Amino acid sequence: MSSIVCVMLPRFELAVAAGRREALLEGPAALAPEPGREQLVGEVSRAAEAFGIHPGMRLGEALARCPRLALVPPDPVGVADEWERVVVALEGIGAAVEDDRPGVACFDARGLRRLHGGSLDGVVSAVRAALRRPARIGAGPSRFCALAAAARARPRRAAIMARPGELAGEPVALLRHRERTAARPEALERLGVRTLGELAALPRAALSDRFGPAGLIAHDLAHGRDTPLVPRRATEALEETLELEESASGAQLERGLALLIDRLLARRERDGRTLRAVVLSAALVEGGTWRERVVFREPLADPARMGLVLAQRLAVLPAPAEALRLAVERFGAPHPGERALFDDGAAQRRARLREAIRQVRAVAGPEGALRVLTVDPDSRVPERRAVLTPFEL
Amino acid sequence: MSPGARRLAVPQPAAVLTGPGGRPLAVDRHEVVAVRESWLIEDRWWTDRPLRRRYWEVVTVDGRDLVVFRELQDGQWYRHR
Numbered sequence: 001m002s003s004i005v006c007v008m009l010p011r012f013e014l015a016v017a018a019g020r021r022e023a024l025l026e027g028p029a030a031l032a033p034e035p036g037r038e039q040l041v042g043e044v045s046r047a048a049e050a051f052g053i054h055p056g057m058r059l060g061e062a063l064a065r066c067p068r069l070a071l072v073p074p075d076p077v078g079v080a081d082e083w084e085r086v087v088v089a090l091e092g093i094g095a096a097v098e099d100d101r102p103g104v105a106c107f108d109a110r111g112l113r114r115l116h117g118g119s120l121d122g123v124v125s126a127v128r129a130a131l132r133r134p135a136r137i138g139a140g141p142s143r144f145c146a147l148a149a150a151a152r153a154r155p156r157r158a159a160i161m162a163r164p165g166e167l168a169g170e171p172v173a174l175l176r177h178r179e180r181t182a183a184r185p186e187a188l189e190r191l192g193v194r195t196l197g198e199l200a201a202l203p204r205a206a207l208s209d210r211f212g213p214a215g216l217i218a219h220d221l222a223h224g225r226d227t228p229l230v231p232r233r234a235t236e237a238l239e240e241t242l243e244l245e246e247s248a249s250g251a252q253l254e255r256g257l258a259l260l261i262d263r264l265l266a267r268r269e270r271d272g273r274t275l276r277a278v279v280l281s282a283a284l285v286e287g288g289t290w291r292e293r294v295v296f297r298e299p300l301a302d303p304a305r306m307g308l309v310l311a312q313r314l315a316v317l318p319a320p321a322e323a324l325r326l327a328v329e330r331f332g333a334p335h336p337g338e339r340a341l342f343d344d345g346a347a348q349r350r351a352r353l354r355e356a357i358r359q360v361r362a363v364a365g366p367e368g369a370l371r372v373l374t375v376d377p378d379s380r381v382p383e384r385r386a387v388l389t390p391f392e393l
Numbered sequence: 394m395s396p397g398a399r400r401l402a403v404p405q406p407a408a409v410l411t412g413p414g415g416r417p418l419a420v421d422r423h424e425v426v427a428v429r430e431s432w433l434i435e436d437r438w439w440t441d442r443p444l445r446r447r448y449w450e451v452v453t454v455d456g457r458d459l460v461v462f463r464e465l466q467d468g469q470w471y472r473h474r
Contacts, residue, residue, distance in 0.1 A: 372401065380434050381444065382460070382473050388399040 004229065005109045005120075006146035007090065007127060008136040008153075012103030014043040016082050017075040017288075032071035033059055035290070035318030042074060043103075054173075056182055073288035077281040077325070080291060087232070089130040093123075096231035098143075104150075104177065106143050106229055124158045140164075142226035148174050148196075164224020168197030172218075181218045184211060188218075196222040239327035240264045253321060254311050255375050259389045260326040261303045261310070262373070266390030268366060274299035274332035280310055282321035290317055299332025303392045357391055366390065404471035407461055415447065420461055420472065423453035434462075 009015075014031050028051055031042025039059040051066040063069055083102040090097045094115050095107035109123045116122035124137050138149025140161035148170050153159035161167070172188045172195065175181040193199050199207075200222035207215035220226070240263045242256050257280075264270070276299045281291040292313045300306050310326075360368040369391040379385050410419040417425050429450040436444040445465035452458055460473040 367399075370399070381436065381446075382402040383400045383404060386401045388401065 003108055003110045004140055004143050004146040005095075005107055005123060005127070006138045006140075006143065006150040007086075007105045007131070008138070008147070008150040009086065009103045009133070010136065011043045011045065012083070013074070013079045014045065014072060016079045016102075017072045019075075019078075027070060028053070028066045028068060029070040029072055030062060031055075031074050034074050034076070035288075036316060041071075055176065073286075075289045076291035077283065077289035080279070080281075084237075086131065089132075090127065091234070093126045093130050095127075096229075098229045098231050101179075104147065106146060107231065108229055109139065120160070121158075140224075142224055143229060144174075144178075144221045144226040145224050147177055151177075167222060167224055168195060168200065170196045172196060172199055172222075175218055175221065178217070178221065181214050181221065184214055184218050187211070233330075235328075235330060236269065237327070238264065238267055238269055239325060240267075241323060241325045243323045244321060252376050253314055253317070253324065254307075255373065256324050257310055257314060257326070258303070258307055259373050259375060259387060260324060261306050262389045262392045264326055264328065265301060265303055265306075265392045266366060270301075270328075270331075272301075272334045274301045274334070275306070275328055275330075276332040277329040278306075278310070279325075279327045279329050280313055281325045281327070282317060283323040284317075284319040285322050286319045290319075290321075292316075293329065402473050404462070404473055407470045407472040409461055409463070409470040415463065417449050417451055417461060420451065420453060420459055423455055423457070425451045426454050427452040429458070 011025070014025065014029065017031055018025055018029070025045045026047065027045070028048040029045040030048050030053060031044070033039045033041065040056050041053065041059055041062045043055050044053050044062075048062075048066060048069060051069075053062045053065055053069065059071075079102050083099065087097050087099050087105060090105055090107065094112050095109075098106045100106070109120060112123050112126075113119060116126045120139055124139075127137060128135070134155040136150045136153040136155060137158040138146045138151070138153050138161065139158065140146040140149050141164060145161045145164055145167060148167055149159040149161040151174060152170070172185045172193060174196065175185050175188075188194075188199065193202070199218060202219070204216065204219050207219050209215075211218065240260050242260050244253075244256060264275075275296065277293065277295040279291060279293050281289060283289050294310060294313060296306070296309060300309075357369045367390075370388040371391045372386050373389040374386050376384050377386075408421050409417050412418045416428060416431075419425055429452060431447065431449050434444065434446045434448065438445075443466070446462040447465060448460065448462040450458065450460050461470060462473075463470050
């Protein structure tokens with residue numbers, strides 16, 4: 001029974017990063033490594049594949065294989081935004097979506113059949129109608145089987161893998177779609193193992209001995225055994241953006257960050273909740289974007305502590321920024337008595353002041369309590385020097 | 394700055410009478426008795442929204458120190474204080 005559906009948008013990250021320069025993708029092109037990260041190319045165009053270049057290949061090797069390879073600056077923020085729209089569209093048809101990485105989404109179709117005509121075809125049609133873009137859709141008894149089916153599906157026709165045994169003829173390159181096994185296909189091909197059937201026939205102990213835990217996972221996948229889906233938790237979008245008129249870095253950027261934190265914490269939708277995980281992102285002056293997910297060690301609502309954590313991440317920003325964005329990824333429980341960084345006698349006074357601000361806002365609205373924040377005191381343009389920001393303690 | 398942020402010192406439109414060389418002679422009907430300083434700002438010329446301003450710091454007949462500028466893109470005058 002094919003219960004898992006996989007929706008695949010090939011070269012999703014590359015297409016988003018290339019933006020309107022679609023002509024670029026007709027030639028050999030690859031997603032450049034993110035600044036400051038390992039020098040590995042990301043997704044590659046079909047023409048680049050013809051040169052033997054594949055995602056995860058070292059940049060030097062990729063350029064040696066194709067000197068005229070066009071490198072597209074990565075756009076992790078644009079990719080995340082666009083992918084969010086895709087996942088929300090899928091959730092709109094009632095799917096509980098697991099979005100492991102941009103470009104591949106899986107969901108269990110068992111609960112959806114009755115909603116969409118009682119058959120898998122009805123679900124597939126609903127997916128196409130919701131996405132309104134070419135997508136490869138596959139279905140199978142497990143996530144990996146569905147992914148293998150999607151990889152061989154045509155843009156207008158879904159592929160269904162009824163049994164795990166059908167994986168036998170598929171190439172081991174499919175293992176690149178899983179993070180834990182992404183680096184294995186190259187070694188397997190060098191050893192003469194080209195299909196998943198050949199991989200499945202190998203002794204499990206030998207794979208464990210040669211590749212460690214990744215070998216065992218690859219062996220399970222080759223047999224069609226996969227872990228259960230982990231759909232993402234529905235969350236509300238709460239974010240604040242700051243456009244920096246003058247390209248910012250260093251202390252200027254940290255002041256901008258403080259402003260963003262204040263504004264995010266002052267949002268009415270937060271409703272007293274703490275923040276568990278946030279996403280800090282920036283549009284870079286030299287083109288491209290930068291994105292960093294930050295999970296706090298404990299849920300926070302203290303701007304000082306959040307600032308300390310997030311400022312460290314800003315320090316690794318690869319270039320000056322034109323815009324900064326802070327988004328809540330997950331909330332923590334409401335926690336009015338959150339510990340301050342230094343727990344001294346001032347904590348009680350701050351708590352009383354916080355309550356006073358809350359009451360002022362309840363009467364006068366969100367702008368009832370503001371403070372002046374110096375964003376860029378040395379700017380030659382007077383209106384860029386200071387802003388009014390919500391008063392947060 | 395993002396649209397939601399409230400800036401301080403936001404420029405306000407001003408009625409400025411000018412003389413030779415674009416020098417302000419009167420700001421909002423107040424005669425200018427001295428020009429303290431003038432400077433040019435050209436910024437973000439590499440973007441779609443370049444900023445080109447000719448600033449003047451002037452003293453009016455009633456003793457006020459004003460900072461006005463002419464937006465060179467559209468010729469409009471503004472004052473900061």
